[in-house]
Amino acid sequence: MDKKKNASRTRLAIMESAGKIFAEEGFSKATVRDICREAGANIAAVNYHFGDKKGLYLSVLKHYQEMVFQTYPPDFGITAAQKPEEKLRAYIRSFLTRMMDDVHPPWFARLLAREFTEPTWAFDILVEGSIRPSFQLLADIVAAILGKKPDDRRVRLCSMSIVGQCLYFRHSNPVIIRLFPREFSDAGQIEELTEHITFFSLNGMAKAKTKNKRR
Amino acid sequence: MDKKKNASRTRLAIMESAGKIFAEEGFSKATVRDICREAGANIAAVNYHFGDKKGLYLSVLKHYQEMVFQTYPPDFGITAAQKPEEKLRAYIRSFLTRMMDDVHPPWFARLLAREFTEPTWAFDILVEGSIRPSFQLLADIVAAILGKKPDDRRVRLCSMSIVGQCLYFRHSNPVIIRLFPREFSDAGQIEELTEHITFFSLNGMAKAKTKNKRR
DNA sequence: AAATATTTCAAACAACTGTTTGAAACACTT
DNA sequence: AAGTGTTTCAAACAGTTGTTTGAAATATTT
Structure with missing residues (x-):
C-alpha cells in the first residue's frame, strides 16, 4: 500500500520536475501532463505512484522540506558563543541566503513563498516544519537583545519587523526589478542586505527596551 | 467599437463581482461562470462587454485603481507643514489602513497583494499607477530624514525596510494567524502597528546618516 | 409605428484538466 | 523457464474551462 519507501527512477524524476513546476506555476496551474513530460514519464505515472495530484504535491513538500531542513537548519551559522547581536546577523544572512541564493533545490524558496x-x-x-522553528529561533535572539521573554509582544513585533524586511526582497521581487531595473537585479548582494537589515534592526530595537509612550 | 464609456447595468455588476472574485481566487482560478452568476448575468455577457476574460480583468484593474487613487491618494493625511518624522508616521498609518482596513473596494488590497x-x-x-507613486513619496520622506537625495542607495534600502514591514502583515497573514492564533487576529490594531513600525524605523535610520563601517 | 441597433439568452463548441482502464512490458522469485 | 508481482503505456473518460453562435428580447432611432 504505502509506497513511500519505493524510490524507483521515474518516481524520483517526477518528484523533481513536479517540485520545479509547482514552484513556477503554483499547484492549480501546474499540470500533471507537463510534469510527466519533463520527467519523461507516462501521464498515468502520477496516479500510480502518488495516488493523485494532491498526493504528489504533498510528497514533494514533505520530502524537500526535510532535505532543506537538514542541509540548512534554522540555526545555520549560529553558535552559542556569539553575542546576541552577532547571532542576529548570522540569522539574517542565513535567512537571506536560503531565500535568494542557489540553495538545493533552487526552487524550494519560491514554492515556500507561494x-x-x-x-x-x-x-x-510548512508552518510547523519550517516556519515556526525558524521564527522561534529569531524570537529567542530578539528576546536576548531586548532583555525580555520570547513570547513578549514587543519581541514578536520586532521579530516580525525583521522577517518582514527579509521577505520583502523575495516576495516583492517583481516590484523591485520594475522600480529599479538595474540596481537590485543581481542576487549577489546578500552581504550588503545582511548589513543593512542587521544595522537597521539593531538600531530599531535599541531604545525599544523602554516603553514606547508617545503623544 | 470601444465600449469603455458604456456603463450598462450588467456591465457594472460584472465588474463588481469580477473584482471580488478575482481578488479571492486569482485570475486563472476565477471562472467567468462564477462571476456572471454572482452578477446575475448571462455567461456570454463577459465576452460581449469586455471581449474576453483578459479584457475584463484589465478593465477591473484600471477602473478600481483609479477609484482608489482618488479616494486614497498616496499623500493621504500628509501635510507640507509636518516634520519628516510626522510625515513618516502618517505615511505608515495610511499604508496600513489602505491594506488592512475596509477601504473601498475592500478587495482591492488583496488583488494588489496577489x-x-x-x-x-x-x-x-499597477506598478506605474499605484506602487511607484507611493514608493516615490516614501523615498522623499526618508531622504528628508536621512539628509540625502531620494535616489540615494541607502534611502532606497531604508524605504524598502519600511515597506517590507508594512507588507508583512498583509502578505504573510496566513502565517501570522497560524503562529499566533489569537494575538494578531483583528485588524483593529493599526494604531499599535503604526507606532511600532514608525518607532522601529526612525531608530533604524537614526545613526544611518553616517557611513555604516563595520568589522 | 416601423426600422434599426443593442443587449440578453440557452445551447453548443473546442480545448484542456485530472483520472481511469486494461493490456503490454518488465523485474524478480521459485 | 514458468510464474508472480510490479511498472509502463496508449487510449479513453468525465468534468470544467473560455468562447462562440444565432435567435429572441429590449432599447433606440427614424
Missing part, C-alpha cells in the same frame, strides 16, 4: 501568500491545504506542514 | 507576488501580464499597470 504558500506564504496563497496557502494551499498543505500549508500547515 | 499581483505583488504573482504578477500577471497586467502588473505594469
Whole structure:
C-alpha cells in the first residue's frame, strides 16, 4: 500500500520536475501532463505512484522540506558563543541566503513563498516544519537583545519587523526589478542586505527596551 | 467599437463581482461562470462587454485603481507643514489602513497583494499607477530624514525596510494567524502597528546618516 | 409605428484538466 | 523457464474551462 519507501527512477524524476513546476506555476496551474513530460514519464505515472495530484504535491513538500531542513537548519551559522547581536546577523544572512541564493533545490524558496501568500491545504506542514522553528529561533535572539521573554509582544513585533524586511526582497521581487531595473537585479548582494537589515534592526530595537509612550 | 464609456447595468455588476472574485481566487482560478452568476448575468455577457476574460480583468484593474487613487491618494493625511518624522508616521498609518482596513473596494488590497507576488501580464499597470507613486513619496520622506537625495542607495534600502514591514502583515497573514492564533487576529490594531513600525524605523535610520563601517 | 441597433439568452463548441482502464512490458522469485 | 508481482503505456473518460453562435428580447432611432 504505502509506497513511500519505493524510490524507483521515474518516481524520483517526477518528484523533481513536479517540485520545479509547482514552484513556477503554483499547484492549480501546474499540470500533471507537463510534469510527466519533463520527467519523461507516462501521464498515468502520477496516479500510480502518488495516488493523485494532491498526493504528489504533498510528497514533494514533505520530502524537500526535510532535505532543506537538514542541509540548512534554522540555526545555520549560529553558535552559542556569539553575542546576541552577532547571532542576529548570522540569522539574517542565513535567512537571506536560503531565500535568494542557489540553495538545493533552487526552487524550494519560491514554492515556500507561494504558500506564504496563497496557502494551499498543505500549508500547515510548512508552518510547523519550517516556519515556526525558524521564527522561534529569531524570537529567542530578539528576546536576548531586548532583555525580555520570547513570547513578549514587543519581541514578536520586532521579530516580525525583521522577517518582514527579509521577505520583502523575495516576495516583492517583481516590484523591485520594475522600480529599479538595474540596481537590485543581481542576487549577489546578500552581504550588503545582511548589513543593512542587521544595522537597521539593531538600531530599531535599541531604545525599544523602554516603553514606547508617545503623544 | 470601444465600449469603455458604456456603463450598462450588467456591465457594472460584472465588474463588481469580477473584482471580488478575482481578488479571492486569482485570475486563472476565477471562472467567468462564477462571476456572471454572482452578477446575475448571462455567461456570454463577459465576452460581449469586455471581449474576453483578459479584457475584463484589465478593465477591473484600471477602473478600481483609479477609484482608489482618488479616494486614497498616496499623500493621504500628509501635510507640507509636518516634520519628516510626522510625515513618516502618517505615511505608515495610511499604508496600513489602505491594506488592512475596509477601504473601498475592500478587495482591492488583496488583488494588489496577489499581483505583488504573482504578477500577471497586467502588473505594469499597477506598478506605474499605484506602487511607484507611493514608493516615490516614501523615498522623499526618508531622504528628508536621512539628509540625502531620494535616489540615494541607502534611502532606497531604508524605504524598502519600511515597506517590507508594512507588507508583512498583509502578505504573510496566513502565517501570522497560524503562529499566533489569537494575538494578531483583528485588524483593529493599526494604531499599535503604526507606532511600532514608525518607532522601529526612525531608530533604524537614526545613526544611518553616517557611513555604516563595520568589522 | 416601423426600422434599426443593442443587449440578453440557452445551447453548443473546442480545448484542456485530472483520472481511469486494461493490456503490454518488465523485474524478480521459485 | 514458468510464474508472480510490479511498472509502463496508449487510449479513453468525465468534468470544467473560455468562447462562440444565432435567435429572441429590449432599447433606440427614424
